[in-house]
Amino acid sequence: MIDFTTYAGPKIGNALNKLLDDRHSRHLGIKMDTPFTRVLVFLILGAAFVAGYRVIFGLGASTNMNDYWPWGLWIAFDVLGGVAMAAGAFMIAGAVYILNLKKYKCIARASILNAFFGYLLAAISITFDVGRSAVIWHPLIMWQINSVMFIVALHLVLYLTTLATESSPMVFEKLGWHRALNAVHRIMVGAVMFGVALSLLHQSSLGANYLILPSKLSPLWYSKHIPYMFLVSALMMGFSMVSFETILTGKVFNHQVPKNVLEGLAKGIVFFGSLYFAMKLGTVISGPGLGVLLHDGFLSFMWLLEMAVGVVIPVMLLAKTSSRKNIETIFVASILVILGVLLNRLNVGVFAVSSYANHVGSDYFPSIMEFVLTAGMIAFAILGFKVCAKYLNLFPDTGH
Amino acid sequence: MTISRRGFLKGVTGSAVVLAAGIPSVEAKMSTELPSEAVGLLYDATLCVGCKSCMVNCKTKNSVPGGALYKDGVVPGVVDSLLCRKSDKTEAMKSPPYETKTIAGNEGIWDASQDLSGDTLNIIKAYRNGTGEMKDSPTNGHAFFKQQCLHCISPACVSVCPPGALIKDPKSGIVYYDAYRCIGCRYCQLACPFNIPRYEWSSPWPEIRKCQLCRHRIAEGKYAACAEYCPTGATIFGKVTDLREEAKKRFAMKPGTIYDFPVQTFDSKSTSTRPVAAYADKIYGLTDAGGTQNLMLSAVSFELLGFSKDIPASALPDLTWAYIAKIPWVFLGVFLGGTSLYAITSRKNKNGTDKGDHHD
Ligand code: SF4
Ligand code: SF4
Ligand code: SF4
Numbered sequence: 008m009i010d011f012t013t014y015a016g017p018k019i020g021n022a023l024n025k026l027l028d029d030r031h032s033r034h035l036g037i038k039m040d041t042p043f044t045r046v047l048v049f050l051i052l053g054a055a056f057v058a059g060y061r062v063i064f065g066l067g068a069s070t071n072m073n074d075y076w077p078w079g080l081w082i083a084f085d086v087l088g089g090v091a092m093a094a095g096a097f098m099i100a101g102a103v104y105i106l107n108l109k110k111y112k113c114i115a116r117a118s119i120l121n122a123f124f125g126y127l128l129a130a131i132s133i134t135f136d137v138g139r140s141a142v143i144w145h146p147l148i149m150w151q152i153n154s155v156m157f158i159v160a161l162h163l164v165l166y167l168t169t170l171a172t173e174s175s176p177m178v179f180e181k182l183g184w185h186r187a188l189n190a191v192h193r194i195m196v197g198a199v200m201f202g203v204a205l206s207l208l209h210q211s212s213l214g215a216n217y218l219i220l221p222s223k224l225s226p227l228w229y230s231k232h233i234p235y236m237f238l239v240s241a242l243m244m245g246f247s248m249v250s251f252e253t254i255l256t257g258k259v260f261n262h263q264v265p266k267n268v269l270e271g272l273a274k275g276i277v278f279f280g281s282l283y284f285a286m287k288l289g290t291v292i293s294g295p296g297l298g299v300l301l302h303d304g305f306l307s308f309m310w311l312l313e314m315a316v317g318v319v320i321p322v323m324l325l326a327k328t329s330s331r332k333n334i335e336t337i338f339v340a341s342i343l344v345i346l347g348v349l350l351n352r353l354n355v356g357v358f359a360v361s362s363y364a365n366h367v368g369s370d371y372f373p374s375i376m377e378f379v380l381t382a383g384m385i386a387f388a389i390l391g392f393k394v395c396a397k398y399l400n401l402f403p404d405t406g407h
Numbered sequence: 408m409t410i411s412r413r414g415f416l417k418g419v420t421g422s423a424v425v426l427a428a429g430i431p432s433v434e435a436k437m438s439t440e441l442p443s444e445a446v447g448l449l450y451d452a453t454l455c456v457g458c459k460s461c462m463v464n465c466k467t468k469n470s471v472p473g474g475a476l477y478k479d480g481v482v483p484g485v486v487d488s489l490l491c492r493k494s495d496k497t498e499a500m501k502s503p504p505y506e507t508k509t510i511a512g513n514e515g516i517w518d519a520s521q522d523l524s525g526d527t528l529n530i531i532k533a534y535r536n537g538t539g540e541m542k543d544s545p546t547n548g549h550a551f552f553k554q555q556c557l558h559c560i561s562p563a564c565v566s567v568c569p570p571g572a573l574i575k576d577p578k579s580g581i582v583y584y585d586a587y588r589c590i591g592c593r594y595c596q597l598a599c600p601f602n603i604p605r606y607e608w609s610s611p612w613p614e615i616r617k618c619q620l621c622r623h624r625i626a627e628g629k630y631a632a633c634a635e636y637c638p639t640g641a642t643i644f645g646k647v648t649d650l651r652e653e654a655k656k657r658f659a660m661k662p663g664t665i666y667d668f669p670v671q672t673f674d675s676k677s678t679s680t681r682p683v684a685a686y687a688d689k690i691y692g693l694t695d696a697g698g699t700q701n702l703m704l705s706a707v708s709f710e711l712l713g714f715s716k717d718i719p720a721s722a723l724p725d726l727t728w729a730y731i732a733k734i735p736w737v738f739l740g741v742f743l744g745g746t747s748l749y750a751i752t753s754r755k756n757k758n759g760t761d762k763g764d765h766h767d
Contacts, residue, residue, distance in 0.1 A: 067608030074524070074605050077593035105745050107752035138591025138606070138613040142488045145590050149491075151571035152435050155727055156594050158734065160569055196749055204741035208734060218726045219563050219598045222717035234730055360597075367602065367713070 025181050029397050037397040044393070047386040054383020057376045058135050066138055069376045075369035076360065080377045083356025085132030085384055087213050088349045089125045091237075094245030096122030097199075097206035098275075100173060104199040110268055116177060117256060117401050118249045123170040124388040130163055132384055155215045162209040169202040177399040210241040217355060226295040227303065227310045228359040232286065239283045240317075240348050246275035247321075247344035254338045256396070266332065273331040276344060280322040287314060306362065309354050317347010436732075439561045439697055439722045445580035445647040446620065447558055447700030448634060449654055452707070453543050453684035454668060455551040455641035457531055461633035465529040465618075466518065468632035470503035472496060473623030475528055475584070478504075481612045487587045488612075494587065525607035528618040529555040529633055534712055543684055543706035550707040553642070555633075556603045556618040557692055557699035558582050561722035564595035564604055564617075572615070573604075576622070580647070580700050583619040591615075600696045600718045620700075634671055645673025647700045654690045654702050657683060697722030 011027075012020030029037075061069040072079045095118040102108040103115045134140050146160045172191060179188040191198075214237025217224055230236065250272040253264050291297060291310075300307050321340035330336045357371070364371070373381075395401060469476040478484070479496045487494050504526035505518040513519055520527040532554060537547035544550075562582050565573045572588035573595055575581070591613050595604045607613035621631040629635070634644035643650070650673060660666065662685035667678040684706045691703040696718050703709070710716045 063611060065609055065611045065613060066606075067610075072593075073608065074522075074596060075602060077596035077606065101745070105749045105752070107749075107755070136592075138593070138610075139488060139589060141485065143590050145488075145491075145570035145588060149570040149588055151569055152731065153437055153566040153724060153728065154569045154571075154594070155731065156567060156592060157569040158731065200742055200745040200749075203745060204738045207741065208737055211730075215727060215730045216594075218730060219567060219723050221719055221723070221726065222600050222715050223597070231726075363715070366715075 022182055025183065026178070027398060028181070037393065039397065044390065047390040050383045050386035051390065053379045054387070057380045057383070060376065061135055062140060069374065071371055071374045071377065073369055073371065075364040075367050076371040078356060079371060080357065080373040080381055081132050081136040083353045084349070084381055086129045087352035087356050089129035089132070090209065090213060091241045091244045091348055091352060092248055092345070093122035093125030094206065094210060094241040095249035096170065097203045098242065098245045099249055100199045101203045104196050105203070110265065113264065113402060114249060114253050114268060116174070117252060119170060119173050120395055120401065121248065121252055121392060123167070123174055124391050126163065126167050126170060128384045128388045130167060132380065135380065155212050155218070159209065159212050159216070162205050162212065166202060166205045166209060169198055169205060172198050173202065177401070180400060207238065211235060211238040213237055223360050223363045224355070225303070225306050225359040225362055227291065227299060227306055228355050230290040230294060232290065236283065236286050236290070239279055239286060240351060243276060243279040243283055243344055244348040246272045246279065247341035250337050251341040251345060254334055266334070269334060269337055270331050273325045273337050273340070276340065277322055277325050280318050280344070284314070284318050284322065306358060309358055313347055313350045313354055316343050317351060436728050437561055437566050437724045439725070441560055441647055441698070442576070442578055442580035444578045445700050446625070446644065447647045447650055447702065448631060448642055448644055449650040450553045450642050450701070450703045451657065451668070452550055452552050452641070452703065452705035453686070454639045454679070455531065455553070456639055457533060457551045458638065459531050460636045460638060461642055462520065462527070462529055462531060464632040464636040466503045466505070466527070468621065468624065469528060470500050471623070475616065475619040476504055476526065478614065481610070484586070484612045492587060493585065523554055523603065523605050525605045525616045528616060529553065534707055545707045545711055550705065550712070552705060552712045553703070555701070556582060557601055557701040558620060559696050560698040560700065561724050563598040563600060563696065563723040566724035566727065567594045567598040569594065579625065581620045581622050583622050584615055584617065586614050589615060598723070600715065600723060630672060637671065640668040640670035640679045643669055643671060643673055643675070649673045650702055651693070654704055657704060658686050658690055694720040
């Protein structure tokens with residue numbers, strides 16, 4: 008290992024040395040220099056290029072958004088999707104720190120860290136999505152409380168801080184900063200509660216962004232209850248995300264997770280999946296009527312696809328108690344839920360305004376640059392997580 | 408345990424109450440009432456001859472300091488935004504933002520706006536059907552219509568703007584834009600039910616552009632340029648209460664009645680005398696999206712002219728307010744509920760294991 012004290016002086020060098028010490032995670036067998044990592048780095052560089060291009064030449068030159076289609080892939084996927092993918096953290100944190108359900112403690116750190124990267128992804132993407140990135144902080148000092156977006160912005164900042172606080176013990180531990188560690192421990196329960204409140208609001212607020220569009224959003228998705236549907240689907244997504252990454256990290260980093268944890272998570276998917284299904288169906292029946300599911304062409308198809316992939320199939324897969332004991336079944340079901348909810352966010356963010364926008368003669372398909380930025384952001388989140396898994400003690404109670 | 412549980416619980420409950428009470432609620436809701444001195448336009452499509460004098464003058468009269476099309480260079484714009492201050496630039500623009508590249512063969516010759524855009528705040532479009540012969544006839548006829556910001560009484564664009572860059576003047580009711588505040592998120596574009604705000608997509612420091620009812624001219628004692636330069640009285644400027652009466656009067660009159668239509672402003676001395684046309688379904692703007700300060704009359708129904716028929720007749724910001732008003736309660740609920748759950752579950756745990764309250 009490189010000794011940083013020779014380069015950065017004893018104080019900083021020592022801290023760096025401690026941070027980069029990966030003895031505790033050796034058993035996970037994480038290698039940094041793999042082809043996969045190189046692909047990730049390549050994608051991140053691509054995104055960095057797009058970000059630079061976008062700042063210099065503007066949104067018109069880099070994206071296909073237009074006056075009738077002002078929000079595109081970045082909002083729908085990176086922001087709506089990224090935040091939904093992060094829902095697992097507050098649920099697990101709440102279960103462990105507030106409800107004292109100790110069995111989930113072994114996955115708490117990983118899911119909080121995952122959420123941190125999910126939100127970071129959303130925050131970075133929206134920074135490049137707004138046309139005046141350099142003043143994206145304006146809402147923080149220019150309050151406008153009628154705006155759901157203002158509320159989202161405020162929450163995004165507060166929640167990122169909360170997630171950083173919740174993750175900080177991992178770093179302090181390594182540095183051996185006991186005073187800081189104690190301080191964080193003391194406020195932990197409060198921080199977690201704050202995080203739970205923020206998350207509940209944040210998840211539903213993203214849906215509430217669309218409340219003001221009764222005449223633009225397709226009736227397949229528009230509903231007075233869209234904030235609550237966003238929340239419930241995020242909870243469903245949260246359970247899936249946590250079980251997905253628990254199983255995945257178990258496979259890749261070879262560490263074991265207690266089966267009863269996964270079983271609990273699978274139950275959560277079934278419960279919230281069924282609730283979500285009822286809400287979605289109720290909206291269509293009380294709104295445009297079930298007939299619209301057959302007559303609205305492409306949009307009906309997208310609605311059915313989203314429901315089949317993200318809700319019906321996974322809930323059916325996990326409905327039986329015995330199937331909830333099978334790790335492979337849980338794995339598949341989790342992936343389906345994740346894809347389904349992401350598709351829902353894309354539907355709301357991109358496709359649901361299509362009939363309105365087409366009516367006035369406009370069309371949208373993301374540009375190459377929009378795809379490149381999104382891909383790079385995903386790569387960034389994966390790589391960030393991997394680095395943290397190597398250098399931080401992510402799975403404290405397992406393995407050794 | 409490092410701090411006593413009682414102390415902790417007290418602290419949490421206390422801060423939750425402060426949080427919930429600290430968020431101003433009732434006064435912050437957007438008004439759904441017409442402001443006391445609200446002004447607006449009445450556009451009567453049956454008088455419009457499609458001369459586009461309103462468009463030409465809209466563009467030139469707004470390309471002066473204070474106007475809705477006026478813009479500094481990128482650098483001063485960025486600096487003003489970063490320092491959170493209004494622009495104080497007074498140099499004249501080189502030229503109004505003409506759109507000379509919108510149709511083939513017109514490289515740099517004349518201003519040929521095809522639609523509202525970052526450079527066009529007001530546009531006259533034509534409706535055509537069949538032979539197009541008869542003016543104001545839905546079949547085999549033609550008609551003109553005007554698109555611009557309608558200055559909603561309860562504007563969706565204002566309610567959604569995160570840094571409050573779009574503002575409704577509490578007196579005149581004009582919905583205007585403070586460029587330095589804007590972050591360029593385009594939520595206003597999405598939220599406006601009439602799809603009015605436009606964005607400078609090609610600029611690295613883009614602004615939102617929409618009609619601001621010549622607010623800068625009103626401050627000088629003048630009024631909206633499109634009304635002042637309309638030769639026929641198709642567009643007139645006035646107090647909203649007066650314009651509503653005028654529109655209702657015209658709408659109620661028997662087609663063919665000879666009437667003195669005021670020109671330029673509602674209380675103008677000059678009039679244009681001609682028969683009243685047969686108006687279509689409704690006076691546009693009385694109730695649409697909760698009511699707008701600009702009103703429109705037409706002999707061809709607004710749906711045929713392309714106006715969305717799904718816009719509710721109630722104020723849109725109310726839809727979000729119902730949600731936002733609940734937020735303080737969520738904080739209160741989570742803190743109170745969470746604290747009690749925490750207290751209960753930790754006590755249970757304490758009886759069992761002794762690994763108490765230190766988690767990480
Ligand atoms: S018409 Fe649109 S831009 Fe104009 S005030 Fe109403 S919501 Fe705002
Ligand atoms: S683009 Fe500007 S004016 Fe429009 S909502 Fe965003 S910050 Fe407000
Ligand atoms: S509104 Fe008046 S100025 Fe504008 S095109 Fe019609 S007649 Fe001409």
